[in-house]
Amino acid sequence: MSITIQLAEKIAEAAKAKAKEIGVPMNIAIVDEGANLKSFHRMDNAWLGSIDISIKKARTARFFDMPSGEIGKLSQPGGPLYNIEHSNGGLISFPGGxxxxxxxxxxxxxGVSGGSVDQDHAVAEAGASVFKK
Amino acid sequence: MSITIQLAEKIAEAAKAKAKEIGVPMNIAIVDEGANLKSFHRMDNAWLGSIDISIKKARTARFFDMPSGEIGKLSQPGGPLYNIEHSNGGLISFPGGxxxxxxxxxxxxxGVSGGSVDQDHAVAEAGASVFKK
Amino acid sequence: MSITIQLAEKIAEAAKAKAKEIGVPMNIAIVDEGANLKSFHRMDNAWLGSIDISIKKARTARFFDMPSGEIGKLSQPGGPLYNIEHSNGGLISFPGGxxxxxxxxxxxxxGVSGGSVDQDHAVAEAGASVFKK
Amino acid sequence: MSITIQLAEKIAEAAKAKAKEIGVPMNIAIVDEGANLKSFHRMDNAWLGSIDISIKKARTARFFDMPSGEIGKLSQPGGPLYNIEHSNGGLISFPGGxxxxxxxxxxxxxGVSGGSVDQDHAVAEAGASVFKK
Incomplete structure (x- = not known):
């Protein structure tokens, strides 16, 4: 089973709705099971630097099959995955994927980027949870 | 004046409708006036290799303010812009932007990629022309 | 509204004047609202390694719409944006943007680079403040 | 002897004057004897894609101590330097450097980029010739 564009759009819509609710414009990227980009939306006035970050967060989550922020717990100085961010053309290991x-x-x-990492994660969860309902 | 996400979605919808009409699944990328990604959609079964190509076509068109295919006419062996594709992290100089x-x-x-270059260009034009109506 | 070359030159002049005042040769980069390079000057005897750093500082500031040094406060080990510098082809997250x-x-x-980060920031501020007068 | 920022600015001014004379907005990059960027100016409405191209043209000229277009004569299919553009992070081998x-x-x-290669070359020559007078 692969993610369809129809489902990706539903997920993006739910994420955008959450972003509007909290009042923070976001970049929202969705990748498929092969970690390849399926859809992307940059809301008006969202950070330009978050285009790449949102895509990298989504890819990081799928690369290791866990939320992006879990990687960051292991990649700190002295941690078992120290500086893993150098792999795969650049990972983003803080929350939002x-x-x-x-x-x-x-x-x-x-992957979501545009606010605080808590806001990014909440918007990503709002998107991902659409499918569970 | 900057492109809004609402307008980008309208343009992407028109492009997708054209792609369905001709029966070819496409990758559709839209960039703003600064050549930064605004939206992206990969239709189901569209080529994976066209993710990057569609983005590069959109960027190429904005980089030189002309359809991407015009660059390709000038970049052939013996042409005045031979191998310009090596600039800007990689250009795509055939039609579709x-x-x-x-x-x-x-x-x-x-930028559109997924079919023949004529099909790609037709789908891109269908998207871009929404705004003219 | 976009930054003009005339305004960019005024800003660079003010930054250079400040750099001369404090006696530190600087690299001075200015980007537009799309984070694309508009002007660059390397003062005589300024560090070669600061060419890229000054450009990345300017881009980092625009990428997240805040001084570059604010990013660095959040990207330390254990911080919420740890290793964000791996995004966007490389960020510079200390002051000067x-x-x-x-x-x-x-x-x-x-973006300014060539001295201590406090000096870099002061020169960048001297440039940016021209427009406020 | 190294190029000074004062001389670089004189050269850029002469190039800009020529660009205005022929009515084509240009990107103008100047590198020093180490092929490191010394100054850059993007005239208003000049192509975004020419930022990188103008810098690469200047570097290409200095890399091989000849006008950039001379490299292009040798890098054609079947030529002795076929696809040399793949080196050095990307060369630009048509005129303008x-x-x-x-x-x-x-x-x-x-390095100059923004018009036809003949225009680019003429503007680059106008800049470079300042020093000869």
């Missing part, structure tokens, strides 16, 4: 699942099957990931 | 204009003002560009 | 504003509208950014 | 000389001593190079 979340897996998209169909039951137990991972079908993609969403 | 088209400017988005508000009257005479360039506000962005659309 | 400052926004250029027309009232409340961001029209670009200036 | 010209050496800056103090008598017989090479002290830098100028």
């Amino acid at each position: 979340v897996l998209i699942k169909d039951g137990d099957t991972i079908i993609g990931a969403i | 088209v400017l988005i204009k508000d009257g005479d003002t360039i506000i962005g560009a659309i | 400052v926004l250029i504003k027309d009232g409340d509208t961001i029209i670009g950014a200036i | 010209v050496l800056i000389k103090d008598g017989d001593t090479i002290i830098g190079a100028i």
Whole structure:
């Protein structure tokens, strides 16, 4: 099972709605099970630097099948994955990347960037949870 | 004047409708006046290799304020811009990248990849022409 | 509103005057609202390694619409944006990148490198403040 | 002897004057004898894609101590330097890059991009010739 563009749009819509609710314009990237970009939206006035970060967060989540922020806990100085961010053309290892699942099957990931990492994560979760409903 | 996400979505919708009409799944990228990504959609079953190509086509069109295919006419062996594709982190100089204009003002560009270059160009034009109506 | 070359030159002149005042040769880069390079000057005897750093500082400031040094406060080990520098082809997250504003509208950014970070920031501020007068 | 910022500015001014005379906005890059960027100016409405091209032209000229267009004559299919553009992070091998000389001593190079290659070359020559007068 692969993520469809229709589903990606639904997920992006839910993320955008959450972003509007909290009043922070976001960059929202969705990748498929192959970690390849499926959809991207930059809301008006969202940070330019977050284009790349949102895509990297989504890819990082799918690369290691966990939320992007989990990687960051392990990549600190002295940690087991210190500076793993140098791999794969650049990882982003702080929160905002979340897996998209169909039951137990991972079908993609969403990456969000534009606010604080807590806001980014909340918007990513709002997107990813659409499929669970 | 900058391209809004609402306008980008309208343009992408028109491009997708054209792609469906001709029966070819496409990658559709839209950049703003600064050549920064605004939106991206990969239709189901569209080529993975066209993710990057569609983005580069949109950027190429905005980089030189002309359809991407015009660059390719000049970049052939023996031509005046031979191997210009090595600049800017990689250009795509065949058709499928088209400017988005508000009257005479360039506000962005659309890049399409997934079919023949004629099909790509037709889908890009269908997207870009939304704004003219 | 976009930054003009005339304004960029004024800003660079003011930055150079400040650099001379404090006696430190600087690299001075100015980008437009799309984070694309508008002007660059390397003063005589300024560090070669600061060419790239000054450009990246200007881009970093515009990427996140804040002084570059603010990013660095958040990107330390254990901080919320740890290793964000791996994004966007490389960020510089210490001081020396400052926004250029027309009232409340961001029209670009200036990045300065060649001295201590406090000196870099002071020279960038001297440049950016020209427009406020 | 190294190119000074004062001389670089004189050269850039002469190039800009020529660009205005022929009515084509240009990107103008100047590198020193080490092929490192010394100054850069993007005239208003000049192509965004020419930022990188003007810098690469100046570097290409200094890398091989000849006008950038001479490289292009040798890099064609079947030629002795076929696809040399892949080196050095990307070369631009069509006209517009010209050496800056103090008598017989090479002290830098100028790269111009924004018009036809003939226009680019003419503007680069106008800049480089300042020093000869």
